[in-house]
Amino acid sequence: MSATTLRLQGDTSYDVVVGHHLTDRLPALLGDGVVRVAVIHPTAMADRARALRHALDAAGFAAHGIEVPDGETAKTARVAEFCWSVLGQAGFTRSDAVVTLGGGSATDLGGFVAATWLRGVEVVHVPTTLLGMVDAAVGGKTGINTDEGKNLVGSFHHPAGVLCDLSTLETLPRNELVSGMAEVVKCGFIADPEILSIVERSPATAMRVGSEEQRELVERAIQVKLDVVAGDFKETGGAAGHPGREALNYGHTLGHAIERAESYRYRHGAAISIGMVFVAELARLAGRLDDVTAARHADLLSAVGLPTSYDGAPWGDLLASMRLDKKSRGDLLRFVVLEGVARPVVLEGPSTDLLEQAFAAVRPRTPR
Template sequence: MSESKTTRITVAGERPYDVLVGRGLLGELPGMLGGEVRKVLVVHPRALRATGEAVREDLVAAGYEAVAAEVPDDEDAKSAQVAAFCWGVLGQASFTRTDAVVAVGGGTVTDLAGFVAATWLRGVRVVHVPTTLLGMVDAAVGGKTGLNTAEGKNLVGAFHPPAGVLCDLATLETLPRNDLLAGMAEVVKCGFVADPVILERVEADPDAVGDHASPLVRELVERAVAVKADVVGRDLRDTGDREVLNYGHTLGHAIELSERFAWRHGAAVSVGMVFAAELASLAGRLDRSVVDRHRSVLGALGLPLTYRGDRWPQLLQAMGRDKKTRGDRLRFVVLDDVARPTRLEGPDPSLLAAAYASISRD
């Protein structure tokens, strides 16, 4: 697994595409855009102004007419108002169906830019250049796009697979350690639902996980992307198998909403996974040792394992708006064992309360 090598992971489906993992990958961007594209909108957050401008300049040098749309940082980008701003830029620049969008940034930017691409002229090409670990292993791969509303996270969205994804590991060098470790929550999730080797690697050397230059980080990125590619290649539209990728997200998204998105996504999902494990154990489906493994693996990365006890009523209300909910029946992705995900439908309210009590703090 040489650092100079580029790893290509193909996502199957109606419109197959490649995810490249390596270093110095921007030269691959024109090939992913395809031969018909003439105009490119580069969407980037304020915090990555210099990076976004460098990508735009590279595209101009390659012969494209490239314009930039600078959007707010973090979850503030995922609003209808920001999407409308991007549509305005596309309209003013006369983008056609054979033109494209490039997303440069973390998961919030790929979610936003993917939605803008999905809805402009009912769908134009999008290439994602994720610059965070979370973006690489989660948001950029799979074709889910989304905006937030006051009522919840990702309640507005579309399925729109990208034309390609460039995971340039060099971009992680400037990522704060806390953001890198928070992104690891999604990697650990892939370990629990599909690839136990991920858990073994983290358990063997948790310190290396926090070092962006470690070969272990590259291996974990590749393993997590491979898990996601396999699942979404079989189920793009979240009608069956793909739901397992939402492990920990039902409570996790509710916590993010409760915190008005001040918590990192991975931190909230970490608590959500411990909750789901406790719930499965109380339902008699999961051995206690696996619950303990959740706490040990996530705790070794410094990720949170508990949340405020006084927030349960509003969290329960928020979970009622989760995408997996059917009617008034809450549905949770849980485990029967490591790499054996399943669903738990309509659990008794007392069971939910007991599971939450096990992760509550004052």
């Protein structure tokens, strides 16, 4: 099957290519004038990064490897400083480029390094996880974590292009595939009901690597993000009451608090899944969402193997962490909720009692 090219339209345009064995597309995305290319990758991707560097060398580039820790542990100021040091020692100029290879953490970190080196050099993302393909690699958000929270330091920096090589999913651990489905399902709830229908018709087929359904889900989720970002790149707000880019944070306020509480050992998709069940219940209790759609969240997420309850950090700790969320304004907590499928809105300042009631819905029930 041939590759599919999805394009971000706007002041800055770029292509997201979805298909199999796409390495030969990389030179064209890097463009003319690039001499040096830094491949930023986690330790787990060392073999693939080596092969990618050889391909870049063969195409006439001077490829350098920058190996960083696996997962969220890479997203620190210290690791970013290490990457900047390598770029400096290798003589990277504004006409050179960065390539990220790996999951969402490598994309977030590598994108941030590219955005800040000489105030911005080109970056091409080559995500190797489902989560990276449908979320981190698309949209131009970059970031690192601090002790106070996730992605609190970052910048907006569009990539020159994205290569989503579906063949990399063939060796992806099952739990990583499940984690990525949270962002796919999120796109269904906030914008594209057909995503939900595809998953509900056959969760097993939707999860099967190589299936036409999985590819359609990937392409649909990417298109949702491209459409939202095109209308609101820097998260300043959408039109006609739509929350704009904030809608992509559906379920993320509690999700990020859980990740922080668990020292980022909890998978992103698992945390976001719980966060979506929480905000669905919050919307129901606030009179914004009907019972059936609220219940649909837990049913659909659990069907693909995602958790819908959480028995970890105390509620008070999570609430304090949520107050540092990027959507908050002063002391005012703000949540993206639904008034129906594909009808996201912002709920401002819900009472502490209402929040605690909604959180009770994601606490495991004690057997009688």
